[in-house]
Every structure is written in C-alpha cells, then in structure tokens.
Amino acid sequence: VRCTNPQLCTDNGANIVVTDYGEGDNTDFILSPRAYSRMAQSDKAAELFAYGVVEVEYQRIPCRYGGYKMQFKVHEHSKYPNYLAIVILYQAGQTEILAADVWQADCNEWIGMRRAYGAVFDTTYPPSGAVTLRFQVQGRAGVYWVQASNVIPSDWKAGVAYESDIELE
Secondary structure: EEEEEOOOEEOOOOOOOOOOOOOOOOOOOOOOHHHHHEEEOOHHHHHHHOOOOOOOOOOOOOOOOOOOOOOEEEEOOEEEEEEEEEEEEEOOOOOOEEEEEEEOOOEEHHHHHHHHEOOEEEEOOOOOOOOEEEEEEEOOOEEEEEEEEEEEOOOOOOOOOEEEEEEEE
C-alpha cells in the first residue's frame, strides 16, 4: 500500500497484512504508525501520521511466512463444547479462502461454517472429538478444497493455535 501524496510519501509504500475485508470501493485500511512511517519520506512520518486519513493505492502480493505452516486458532470467544470459532493464520501465497466446513462424524457429512468476518469462521454445532476441517480455496490452480484432518484436538481450548501440515501457495 502506498500513500498518493507526493509531498509526504515515497513511491515505495509498505507491505502490510490485511486481516479483514470490506465491501465496495470505499474500504478502509487501518494502518499502524509503523506503516505510516514506512510510506512517508524520511523526515515526514509525523506529518503524515497527523493527517490520520490519507488516500492510498494498493496491490495484492503473495504473503510469505518463512518457517510457518497454516495454523487454526480457536478464537477467544469459543465456548467448549457449544460454540467454535476458528481464525486461519499463516495463509501464505495469493490464495483466498472462500468457505470452511467442519466434519460431523456422527451424521457422516460436512457442515458449512459461517464466515463471521475476515478469516474467522464459526459454528454452533462443533463436533465431539477431534475437529477435521476443509476449506474452499481460490488461487492460480482455480477453486478447490483443502482438508485438514484432526487439526484441532477434541479437548480444544479458546485462544490456542494448532499447527497443520498445510502450506498454500
């Protein structure tokens, strides 16, 4: 992302991680002071930050998380065993997660999870036992499903992240 004010900003911009998404053309990025300072000319960071709202342009680039595989964090608002929300972490590459399902072994079927916001998916019907997830991905290879078997243990805890063997590109 880079600021479009040439008096205050460099042409380089800053790489940021977008953790949520908005709808339509009037979407906001909420940037840290560090991002403002990286967009600014060397002596203009404080002046740029004082603006608060600046016009920007952006380009999507592939994320790289060296040494990390995809993780599934049980959201802090999850309540065992009646409500499960997961946050998908370290989604590398230029893929987009479109949907998530949870496997219900007792009825032998995939149950769709609701996209609460951003990379957070939830369900009021979490399975008993270890949690197997699948998620629909859109990337260079088209649209496809990726499965994470038993990625969250049966005794899951809110706030804990569980690593998978999955690396998206």
